[in-house]
Structures are given as C-alpha cells and as structure tokens.
Amino acid sequence: MSGVAREWREIPGRYNLEGTKCGNCGKIFFPARNFCPICRRASMGKMEQYGICRTGKVFSFSIVHEAPESNNLQKPYAVAMVQTDDGVMITAQLVDVDFDKIAIGMPVRAVLRKLSMDGESGIIRYGYKFVPLD
Amino acid sequence: MREVAIIGTGVTKFGELWNKSFRSLGIEAGMKAIEDAHLSGSEIDAVFIGNLSAGRFINQQHIDALVADYSGMATNHIPATRVEAGGASGGVAFRQGVMAVASGMHDIVMVGGAEKMTDLDDASINSVMDSTADSEWEAEMGATFASLHAMIAQRMIYEGIATREEIASVAVNSHFHGAFNPNAQFKKAVPIETVLRSGPVATPLGMFDTAPISDGAASVILCPLDMAKEYTDSYVKVAASAQASDTLALFQRPDITTYGATVAAAQKAYAAAGISASDIDVAEVHDVYSVGGIMALQDLGFYKKGEAGKAMLEGQCHFDAGKIAVNTSGGLKARGHPIGATGVAQIVEIAQQLRGKADNRQVADAKYGLAQNVGGTGSAVTVSILEAI
Numbered sequence: 187m188s189g190v191a192r193e194w195r196e197i198p199g200r201y202n203l204e205g206t207k208c209g210n211c212g213k214i215f216f217p218a219r220n221f222c223p224i225c226r227r228a229s230m231g232k233m234e235q236y237g238i239c240r241t242g243k244v245f246s247f248s249i250v251h252e253a254p255e256s257n258n259l260q261k262p263y264a265v266a267m268v269q270t271d272d273g274v275m276i277t278a279q280l281v282d283v284d285f286d287k288i289a290i291g292m293p294v295r296a297v298l299r300k301l302s303m304d305g306e307s308g309i310i311r312y313g314y315k316f317v318p319l320d
Numbered sequence: 321m322r323e324v325a326i327i328g329t330g331v332t333k334f335g336e337l338w339n340k341s342f343r344s345l346g347i348e349a350g351m352k353a354i355e356d357a358h359l360s361g362s363e364i365d366a367v368f369i370g371n372l373s374a375g376r377f378i379n380q381q382h383i384d385a386l387v388a389d390y391s392g393m394a395t396n397h398i399p400a401t402r403v404e405a406g407g408a409s410g411g412v413a414f415r416q417g418v419m420a421v422a423s424g425m426h427d428i429v430m431v432g433g434a435e436k437m438t439d440l441d442d443a444s445i446n447s448v449m450d451s452t453a454d455s456e457w458e459a460e461m462g463a464t465f466a467s468l469h470a471m472i473a474q475r476m477i478y479e480g481i482a483t484r485e486e487i488a489s490v491a492v493n494s495h496f497h498g499a500f501n502p503n504a505q506f507k508k509a510v511p512i513e514t515v516l517r518s519g520p521v522a523t524p525l526g527m528f529d530t531a532p533i534s535d536g537a538a539s540v541i542l543c544p545l546d547m548a549k550e551y552t553d554s555y556v557k558v559a560a561s562a563q564a565s566d567t568l569a570l571f572q573r574p575d576i577t578t579y580g581a582t583v584a585a586a587q588k589a590y591a592a593a594g595i596s597a598s599d600i601d602v603a604e605v606h607d608v609y610s611v612g613g614i615m616a617l618q619d620l621g622f623y624k625k626g627e628a629g630k631a632m633l634e635g636q637c638h639f640d641a642g643k644i645a646v647n648t649s650g651g652l653k654a655r656g657h658p659i660g661a662t663g664v665a666q667i668v669e670i671a672q673q674l675r676g677k678a679d680n681r682q683v684a685d686a687k688y689g690l691a692q693n694v695g696g697t698g699s700a701v702t703v704s705i706l707e708a709i
Contacts, residue, residue: 196456217457246478246576248470249523250462254447257462262520265463267471267571275571279462290478301460313461 193309198235200313203296205274207236214238216274240296241319242270247280247288256302268294268316279315293319321422323545324558326706328357329668334536334656335505342378342436343390349537349661350391350432357541358551359428364541366426367393367400370413370433371660373448377440387432406452407608409433410663411563411693411702414540418561418704421542433664434537445533449659452696454569466530467522468570468697469609474524476577482614484524486629488515490613491528491654493637494647498654500639500681505534505656515610529610534656538665548709556674559593559688560705562586570697579698582619586692589703590621593688597621600705601686602645602673604666606694608652616692617646620703645683648673663693667704674708 198204198218205216209232210225216238222229247266250257257263264280266288280288281299294316301311330352332345340348346369354361367388375381387393388400403413410433417431437445450459453468476482492512498504510528518526548555564584570576590596597620605616617628617637622644631637637646649655649669652662670689672678686708693702 246471246474248467248474248525249520250464250467251520251522252446252466253462253464254450254459255443258443260462263462265461265467265471265522267576277458277461277463277468277569277571290474301462311460315462 188309190309193311201298203238203240203314205236205238206233208232209234214272214274216276238274238276239270239272242268242294244280244288244290244292244294245269245275246290249285264288266294266316276314280317281315282317295319322424324418324421324542325545325548325555326540326558326667326671327543327548327551327555328353328355328359328541329539329671330356331503331538331665331668332536333503334534334658336438337535338438340535342374342380342434343386345436345535345537346387346432346434347390349434349539350430353430353539353541359541361392362396363428364393364430365398365428366420367391367398367430367432368403368413368417368420369400370403370410370663372404372406372409372435372452374436376444376448378436405700406695407606407659408663408693408695408700408702409660410538410665411691411704412663412700414664414667414704415561415563415702417542418558421544427543427547429542430539431542431664432537432539433661435658435660436535437533437658438535442533458569458571464522466525466609469611470522470525472570472576472615472697473611476611476614477524479577481577481626482629485512485516486633487610487614488512488529489629489633490607490610491515493613493632494607494651494653496638497648497681498650500679501650501655504650504654505532506650506654525609525611531608531652531657534658536656536658536661536665538661538668540664540667540671554675555709556671557707557709558704559707560589561702562588562592562704563700563702564588566699568696568699577615579615579619579694579701581698581701582616582692582694582703585701585703586620589690589705593705593707595688595705599688600644600690601688602648602670602683603690603692604647604649604651604669605692606652607647608657608694610653612694613646613651620690620692639681639683648678648681648683663691663702666691666693667706670706674706
C-alpha cells in the first residue's frame with residue numbers, strides 16, 4: 187500500500203511517457219531527470235520536458251511465471267525492454283500478444299493500461315504497457 | 321594507509337533455519353570469528369554489519385544497535401554501523417571495515433553480515449528483492465528481479481555470448497561445490513538436465529537458475545597487517561577492496577550483457593593489489609541468477625566475452641581443475657543467499673581457501689583469491705582481493 191501522492195506525482199511519466207531532454211547536450215532521459223548525468227552542472231535549469239516516442243522495438247523480453255502479489259492474477263505475463271524510435275529504453279509489460287510471437291526486434295507501441303491495484307478499496311495504478319504495432 | 325589482515329572468520333549453516341532467530345544467527349557467526357581470531361571480544365573497537373532488509377523481513381530496524389547489544393559490544397559502547405547496498409550489503413560492509421582499519425581510525429574491527437528471510441512469506445520476500453532494482457520504473461511496471469536477469473540472459477543468447485546450456489552450467493558448477501561444503505543449503509550435485517527442466521521463473525531462467533531464499537550469517541575480524549601475528553599464525557592479507565556504482569535501473573545502460581561496475585571495481589582492485597586477472601587462483605562470484613556467473617567471469621577479466629560459458633560448461637571452474645576455481649563454497653545458488661550475509665560469506669570462503677582450511681574442496685597452492693558481490697542488477701559491486709601470507 188502506498189499513498190495517493192506517490193502515484194499522482196508520477197502521472198506525467200506513467201500516463202504520457204513524459205521524460206526530459208538536456209538543453210545542453212540534447213540527450214533524452216526517461217524517467218524525467220532534474221539534471222543531465224553527463225553534463226551535470228552545465229545542464230542545471232536547462233532540462234526540457236520531452237514526450238518520448240510511443241513506438242519502438244523489443245530489445246529483450248521474458249515471460250514472468252513467478253510474480254508479486256499485485257500481479258499474481260496476470261501471470262504468466264510478458265515483460266520487455268523496449269527501445270523507442272528516439273533511442274530511449276523503457277521496461278514495461280507486453281500485452282495483447284501471443285507469447286510465441288514475441289521476438290527481439292518486434293515493433294511495438296505504447297498503450298495506457300491498468301498496472302495494479304491495492305485490494306478492493308485501495309489505489310488503482312495506471313501506466314504504459316506495450317502491444318504489437320499492427 | 322595501513323595494510324589490513326583478516327585474522328578470524330565465522331559462518332553459520334545457510335538454509336531454512338526455522339529454529340534460529342536473526343539474533344542467534346548473528347551471534348553464532350560473530351562468536352566463531354572471535355574464537356578463530358583468539359580474541360576475548362573486548363579488543364574489538366568497531367562493528368560493521370551488512371543487512372538488506374531486517375525492517376521488512378523481521379520488522380526490526382536499527383539492527384546496528386541490536387547486534388552491538390547481543391554480541392556484548394554495547395557494554396563497551398563501541399560504534400556499530402549497519403550497511404545496506406542491495407545484494408552487495410555484505411561486500412560494502414566489509415569494505416567499510418577495511419577502510420576503518422586502513423585509515424587508522426580503528427584497530428580491531430568485526431565485520432558481519434546477516435539476513436533472516438524465512439520468517440516472511442515467499443511473495444513478500446520476492447517483493448523485497450524486486451525493490452533492489454528500480455522500484456518505481458522497473459518493479460512497479462511488472463518487472464521482477466528474476467525477469468531483469470532473464471532479459472540479460474535473453475540478450476546473451478541472442479548476441480551469441482553464451483548458450484542456454486552454458487548459462488545453466490553455472491548452477492551445475494555451484495551445486496558441484498555445494499556437495500563439499502557442510503554449511504551449504506544444498507549439499508547435492510545436479511546434472512545440467514535438472515537445471516534445464518526446472519519450472520520456469522522468468523523465461524529463459526528456471527527455478528534451478530536462481531539462488532534460494534535463505535537464513536544465515538557470516539563474520540570476519542580485521543586488524544592491521546603488522547599486528548596480525550599477535551593474535552594468530554593463520555591470517556590473510558586484504559590486497560584490495562574496491563567498489564563501484566552504476567545506474568539503478570538496468571534499462572538505463574547502453575549494454576546489458578556486462579556490468580560496468582564489475583569492470584570498474586575489478587580494474588581498481590587489480591591495480592591496488594598489483595596483480596592481473598590471471599594471477600587469481602580462486603574466486604567467489606555473485607550467481608544470484610546463473611547468468612550473473614557468466615557475466616562475472618567476463619567482467620572480472622577471467623575469460624573473454626563468449627568464452628566464459630564454454631569454460632563453465634567444460635568444468636574448468638571446478639576446485640581441482642587447475643584453472644581459476646569459481647564458487648568453491650557452492651556460490652549463492654547452492655551455499656544459499658541470506659542477502660546481507662552473502663558478501664561476507666564470500667570473504668570467509670576465500671580466506672579459508674588461502675589459509676588452506678577448505679577441507680575436501682581445497683584449491684591447491686592458492687595464493688590470490690577474489691570475491692565479487694553485486695547489488696541490484698549491477699548497480700553496486702564490490703571486488704575484494706585477498707592474498708595468502
């Protein structure tokens with residue numbers, strides 16, 4: 187169980203894949219960072235909001251058979267590291283997909299889905315998952 | 321900086337120890353180390369303890385005070401410090417102890433590592449493990465700790481760095497050695513078919529690719545090298561104790577088939593010890609998942625990328641193969657993995673090998689030994705090198 191604020195403050199990233207771009211070197215980060223770990227001080231105050239590209243390719247994947255309580259009803263489910271078309275890596279679930287068809291390099295796109303819920307009366311978390319592009 | 325020696329070691333049995341509490345495990349390991357170092361206990365002037373999550377496992381924070389109290393150190397009011405660095409908690413605690421002695425701040429230091437995991441249910445234990453990765457952007461998104469390692473394994477296979485069989489052979493090697501270690505959780509060798517056919521946890525990894533849930537504790541006593549002889553004739557030198565960090569989340573790295581923190585810590589450690597990878601005779605590496613063993617052998621410079629798996633599969637990592645012996649204790653897979661204890665237990669095994677006290681798994685003429693302890697998916701790594709005297 188976690189508080190409402192902890193989920194609420196992450197909504198831009200979780201719902202809209204909002205990251206940041208360094209105004210100094212141009213590198214894109216997800217999740218958002220307050221400063222660029224490469225430029226460090228030179229990037230302070232120069233980080234810009236940046237919407238991460240919602241399409242990409244599977245970089246690696248796994249079918250999860252042992253899951254925490256919050257995801258127990260979903261198992262087995264697929265997780266993937268997805269490299270978006272603007273080169274950013276994101277880890278998320280891969281859904282609406284035949285497990286046998288998942289392969290490294292498979293084109294995917296981001297969708298908004300329910301992630302988990304804290305029981306009957308707790309918080310329902312939403313966020314990005316990926317589905318096959320076509 | 322002063323040179324540092326290990327003058328005593330102690331370790332409990334690892335396993336599902338229903339009749340042992342956190343307190344009794346920690347004290348058992350500590351008392352064995354004190355006895356081994358021929359101390360009374362009153363000489364000790366600082367304690368460092370590695371522990372991942374007593375707060376969630378047994379609902380007890382502030383275990384630095386608990387350990388000081390129950391090991392009889394609180395009556396002397398010596399400083400006790402708890403260290404947490406994910407799976408590298410024990411390794412980082414060891415390094416803190418080494419620095420304390422090397423700096424001259426303390427003379428006789430006890431380093432402990434302890435974890436009591438089995439008081440909690442399995443699902444909750446796994447969620448503690450998951451939180452050593454990036455809790456908000458990996459675990460919350462559905463990635464388990466196992467699945468992160470599985471995605472590393474998937475890339476290793478895809479890029480032709482290791483085959484599924486070679487990855488599985490890490491578990492076979494650890495079980496081979498576990499059979500010789502009376503303190504190991506699993507004292508039984510297994511054929512590779514057992515690993516390959518085990519139930520899936522996160523594909524391509526199965527149950528036998530993963531370290532078990534364990535209770536246990538380990539301890540070592542440190543002192544300045546030039547004081548060691550006052551206490552014992554059987555001691556080893558700490559030739560290097562290095563540590564490095566990396567991004568918290570695996571997905572933030574350009575290459576996931578290597579741990580940059582292992583490479584960085586190993587380079588620092590070899591330079592400090594004045595040796596190279598080929599001088600190492602025996603190593604304990606962090607095979608929390610089998611694939612971690614392959615990565616370690618590559619990142620530590622023992623084998624080139626693509627050759628570590630073959631060496632493992634061919635049995636070249638056995639204690640009696642005449643090459644670099646790997647995980648002679650049984651590794652995390654067979655010795656067991658009480659998380660905070662692991663990094664210290666690795667040091668105990670290497671020290672015992674270099675003192676010639678490893679019984680029927682003794683590596684012949686071992687001069688240099690190395691321990692690699694990993695937190696998260698390579699977010700914190702310690703590499704320590706010990707030298708026989």
